Amino acid sequence: MVGMRIVVLAGGIGGARFLLGVREHARSIGAEVTAIVNVGDDVWMHGLRICPDLDSVMYTLGDGIDPGRGWGRAGETWSVKEELASYGAEPTWFGLGDRDIATHLVRSTMLAAGQPLSAITARLCERWQPGINLLPASDDRVETHVVLADRAIHFQEWWVRHKAELPAQRFVFLGAETATPASGVMEALAQADVILIAPSNPVVSIAPILAIPGIKDALKAPVAGISPIIGGAPVRGMADKCLSAIGVECTAAGVGSLYADFLTAWLVDPADADDTVVNGVTVVPTPLWMTDVPTTATMVRSALSALEK
Amino acid sequence: MVGMRIVVLAGGIGGARFLLGVREHARSIGAEVTAIVNVGDDVWMHGLRICPDLDSVMYTLGDGIDPGRGWGRAGETWSVKEELASYGAEPTWFGLGDRDIATHLVRSTMLAAGQPLSAITARLCERWQPGINLLPASDDRVETHVVLADRAIHFQEWWVRHKAELPAQRFVFLGAETATPASGVMEALAQADVILIAPSNPVVSIAPILAIPGIKDALKAPVAGISPIIGGAPVRGMADKCLSAIGVECTAAGVGSLYADFLTAWLVDPADADDTVVNGVTVVPTPLWMTDVPTTATMVRSALSALEK
Numbered sequence: 042m043v044g045m046r047i048v049v050l051a052g053g054i055g056g057a058r059f060l061l062g063v064r065e066h067a068r069s070i071g072a073e074v075t076a077i078v079n080v081g082d083d084v085w086m087h088g089l090r091i092c093p094d095l096d097s098v099m100y101t102l103g104d105g106i107d108p109g110r111g112w113g114r115a116g117e118t119w120s121v122k123e124e125l126a127s128y129g130a131e132p133t134w135f136g137l138g139d140r141d142i143a144t145h146l147v148r149s150t151m152l153a154a155g156q157p158l159s160a161i162t163a164r165l166c167e168r169w170q171p172g173i174n175l176l177p178a179s180d181d182r183v184e185t186h187v188v189l190a191d192r193a194i195h196f197q198e199w200w201v202r203h204k205a206e207l208p209a210q211r212f213v214f215l216g217a218e219t220a221t222p223a224s225g226v227m228e229a230l231a232q233a234d235v236i237l238i239a240p241s242n243p244v245v246s247i248a249p250i251l252a253i254p255g256i257k258d259a260l261k262a263p264v265a266g267i268s269p270i271i272g273g274a275p276v277r278g279m280a281d282k283c284l285s286a287i288g289v290e291c292t293a294a295g296v297g298s299l300y301a302d303f304l305t306a307w308l309v310d311p312a313d314a315d316d317t318v319v320n321g322v323t324v325v326p327t328p329l330w331m332t333d334v335p336t337t338a339t340m341v342r343s344a345l346s347a348l349e350k
Numbered sequence: 351m352v353g354m355r356i357v358v359l360a361g362g363i364g365g366a367r368f369l370l371g372v373r374e375h376a377r378s379i380g381a382e383v384t385a386i387v388n389v390g391d392d393v394w395m396h397g398l399r400i401c402p403d404l405d406s407v408m409y410t411l412g413d414g415i416d417p418g419r420g421w422g423r424a425g426e427t428w429s430v431k432e433e434l435a436s437y438g439a440e441p442t443w444f445g446l447g448d449r450d451i452a453t454h455l456v457r458s459t460m461l462a463a464g465q466p467l468s469a470i471t472a473r474l475c476e477r478w479q480p481g482i483n484l485l486p487a488s489d490d491r492v493e494t495h496v497v498l499a500d501r502a503i504h505f506q507e508w509w510v511r512h513k514a515e516l517p518a519q520r521f522v523f524l525g526a527e528t529a530t531p532a533s534g535v536m537e538a539l540a541q542a543d544v545i546l547i548a549p550s551n552p553v554v555s556i557a558p559i560l561a562i563p564g565i566k567d568a569l570k571a572p573v574a575g576i577s578p579i580i581g582g583a584p585v586r587g588m589a590d591k592c593l594s595a596i597g598v599e600c601t602a603a604g605v606g607s608l609y610a611d612f613l614t615a616w617l618v619d620p621a622d623a624d625d626t627v628v629n630g631v632t633v634v635p636t637p638l639w640m641t642d643v644p645t646t647a648t649m650v651r652s653a654l655s656a657l658e659k
């Protein structure tokens with residue numbers, strides 16, 4: 042459908058790779074793509090504002106990502122990180138590459154000058170030319186913190202430093218209650234022909250987007266979701282540990298149930314097709330391994346087809 | 351003299367190299383050294399607080415300086431600078447190395463947390479162990495700006511970007527009038543047995559220190575100055591362009607006259623001895639090329655000897 046407007050809710054590395062497929066398919070049909078990206082992972086470190094999900098999407102679509110790691114910049118150097126460690130400057134556990142730091146410097150300087158994150162993201166994308174409209178879910182500070190037995194820590198500390206090994210009791214999206222959707226988000230959702238939920242972590246990538254007042258209610262267009270769980274295990278990352286913390290089973294059905302309110306179609310891998318029933322939702326078996334961009338584009342075509350029915 | 355307390359007013363690369371000689375000689379006689387360093391060159395760039403003179407001294411005495419350039423870090427990499435240029439982030443003309451940036455990140459983060467520059471400098475020196483007490487002239491913002499025909503610009507822009515080629519009408523030390531000496535400065539001057547004026551640029555390294563109310567009046571101990579001019583030309587840098595802007599001739603006598611109020615002895619190179627007369631000041635001919643540390647230490651010994659007479 043030429044002129045179709047596709048909006049994707051996404052976060053993390055899975056979201057970034059999925060968007061490569063969305064862009065590919067959208068180009069083939071002349072559609073426009075807007076990605077609304079999680080900001081819950083964002084963090085201040087060493088005085089720099091770091092937006093891991095926005096940057097993963099921007100670098101991936103702008104062909105600047107390190108393909109091996111899946112995050113950060115290709116051809117990265119690590120002089121600053123080494124030096125910060127020599128100063129004993131904490132934290133030392135976060136992968137802060139030199140090239141990446143330039144992005145954070147530009148962003149932090151613009152934030153200090155009073156610019157909203159959405160405008161800053163647009164400025165950074167002038168360089169990266171991601172070929173989609175890239176929006177943070179909010180211009181306000183919404184940060185995922187993890188409640189442990191004895192304290193709460195920033196999501197990054199739990200995820201990167203502790204490798205999600207400390208038992209999480211729940212996740213709190215600090216600031217979400219009073220946050221508003223970023224400039225452009227509500228307009229994109231209102232004009233969307235279809236909405237896709239990327240195969241991102243449902244608990245810490247998609248939920249923080251949906252926690253921002255107004256966004257969930259604005260999912261009026263048909264919504265297709267892609268399961269991040271194949272055969273009872275996360276495709277990548279540690280979604281299992283996040284799901285167990287909120288008492289949801291780590292299955293395609295479990296994640297689908299989180300989205301049941303607004304979902305039209307739920308794409309699951311053939312491996313999960315027999316076991317997946319989500320109330321009121323069309324379950325669509327489709328191969329979900331994003332092995333390359335054409336395969337991912339095929340998943341997107343399946344999702345759009347499911348919504349046309 | 352064991353237990354002697356030597357205070358040095360210094361700035362720039364010449365100041366850093368001179369301090370190597372001061373430290374060497376002080377070790378040989380069991381003296382303590384405090385350097386009071388110019389902050390007029392300090393600047394915010396890309397959200398980072400950069401203190402070129404403090405860092406030159408710290409890196410030089412901590413054996414972390416790039417010996418070829420004379421500024422910045424040995425083994426430096428330039429990824430951040432390249433990336434900032436790719437974003438079109440101005441300014442692009444300042445040499446901001448990756449290793450150096452770590453220093454600025456630690457400093458800027460501590461400044462944002464409300465710590466004074468003197469405490470931050472002490473923290474950075476825990477790593478560098480310069481072997482002297484390193485103090486900024488002020489914890490307040492004192493910035494050298496250069497008045498041109500049509501506008502005023504930060505000293506760094508004039509010096510680095512324009513290579514001091516734009517005719518300067520005068521130099522303004524913004525903030526100096528209301529600044530106070532940094533923590534430790536007045537105590538060091540009060541307890542000094544001798545005070546040395548490093549062969550630094552008199553107009554933009556030494557004058558901004560002296561412009562901070564209280565410092566000039568605290569030069570009660572005998573003061574020896576070392577001429578930064580040999581044979582009518584600056585040893586390094588562009589002091590000639592600074593001197594001409596303030597109408598002082600570029601000679602050892604010209605610079606000495608700027609310090610005449612508080613100077614006891616004025617060390618000039620033998621090349622300038624015949625032509626140098628400064629009212630009320632003992633002119634001491636001494637070879638002033640700082641070719642290596644022992645030679646520089648010999649200059650320092652000559653300066654101290656001159657003050658003993």
